[in-house]
Amino acid sequence: MQVTVQQALVLAARRLTEAGLDGAARDARLLMAHVLQIDASRITLVAPEALDTGAQTAFDTCITRRCAREPVSHILGRRSFYGHDFTVTPDVLDPRPETEVLIAEALKKPFSSVLDLGVGSGAIVLSLLAEQPLAKGQGSDLSAKALAVAQSNADQLGLSSRVRFSQSDWFENITGLFDLIVSNPPYIALDEMPDLSPELSFEPRMALTDEADGLQAYRIITAGALAHLRPRGRILLEIGPTQGSAVADMLLAQGFKAVRIVPDLDGRDRIVCAVAPHSNSIL
Numbered sequence: 001m002q003v004t005v006q007q008a009l010v011l012a013a014r015r016l017t018e019a020g021l022d023g024a025a026r027d028a029r030l031l032m033a034h035v036l037q038i039d040a041s042r043i044t045l046v047a048p049e050a051l052d053t054g055a056q057t058a059f060d061t062c063i064t065r066r067c068a069r070e071p072v073s074h075i076l077g078r079r080s081f082y083g084h085d086f087t088v089t090p091d092v093l094d095p096r097p098e099t100e101v102l103i104a105e106a107l108k109k110p111f112s113s114v115l116d117l118g119v120g121s122g123a124i125v126l127s128l129l130a131e132q133p134l135a136k137g138q139g140s141d142l143s144a145k146a147l148a149v150a151q152s153n154a155d156q157l158g159l160s161s162r163v164r165f166s167q168s169d170w171f172e173n174i175t176g177l178f179d180l181i182v183s184n185p186p187y188i189a190l191d192e193m194p195d196l197s198p199e200l201s202f203e204p205r206m207a208l209t210d211e212a213d214g215l216q217a218y219r220i221i222t223a224g225a226l227a228h229l230r231p232r233g234r235i236l237l238e239i240g241p242t243q244g245s246a247v248a249d250m251l252l253a254q255g256f257k258a259v260r261i262v263p264d265l266d267g268r269d270r271i272v273c274a275v276a277p278h279s280n281s282i283l
């Protein structure tokens with residue numbers, strides 16, 4: 001039976017709601033726009049038109065995947081982050097809107113070199129390089145598959161000449177000094193994993209948890225950072241909302257100055273920022 005775009009949207013929203021999803025109408029529109037290969041803002045214009053059989057089947061498949069709690073970004077294969085489109089696959093974390101706070105904070109001061117530890121899709125380092133046209137960046141990750149996604153995003157955004165990617169267990173294979181170190185490491189504690197939303201089961205486990213107390217990566221990163229920062233270089237770490245003071249204490253213990261916790265747009269602690277001293281005695 002042929003249906004209009006509007007009728008298909010209503011049926012899909014009903015299926016998504018019955019599957020327990022919030023934001024059913026929004027997801028249905030995004031997925032319909034994806035199937036019709038139009039911008040989501042044009043859905044209302046095409047709503048009265050008939051949906052052909054091929055598009056109807058493709059849309060049904062998308063809705064079935066979403067009912068199984070697969071994230072919309074994984075079904076679309078992309079996510080918009082800080083004004084750019086990033087390819088997202090099951091090998092990388094779906095970049096989160098909260099992480100845009102880290103970008104805004106990092107851009108408050110100029111930098112010519114940036115290191116992104118745990119680069120994933122490349123969302124952080126590539127967004128920073130896009131805004132800072134003379135800067136160069138390095139992104140590292142333990143996951144070779146994530147690095148391949150980051151490289152393809154760099155290619156798509158025309159930033160490959162200013163960034164390089166390397167496989168590394170945090171600082172293990174990193175050499176050189178940077179003006180800025182950024183990281184959004186896995187920070188979910190092992191005992192919090194069973195309570196997470198079903199969508200997170202589609203993301204790489206190593207992007208979510210350290211399999212410990214959620215603070216392991218911060219211990220390693222804060223301990224190694226001064227050896228890779230220029231004097232007065234900055235470090236910005238994304239954190240879970242309860243981890244601010246623990247991570248701030250780690251940075252203070254290493255001799256960092258101007259340690260601050262920055263909230264996200266919901267008012268939850270989200271970023272810890274600090275500045276390396278004038279001269280790094282460790283160097």
Ligand SMILES: C[S@@+](CC[C@H](N)C(=O)[O-])C[C@H]1O[C@@H](n2cnc3c(N)ncnc32)[C@H](O)[C@@H]1O
Nearest residue numbers: 093095118119120141142143169170184186207
């Ligand atoms: C929370 S995700 C962040 C991804 C991306 N930076 C973002 O903000 O969307 C954490 C990333 O850290 C990487 N990772 C986990 N353990 C690591 C390790 N020991 N060394 C380097 N990267 C690691 C994961 O593969 C994942 O890409």
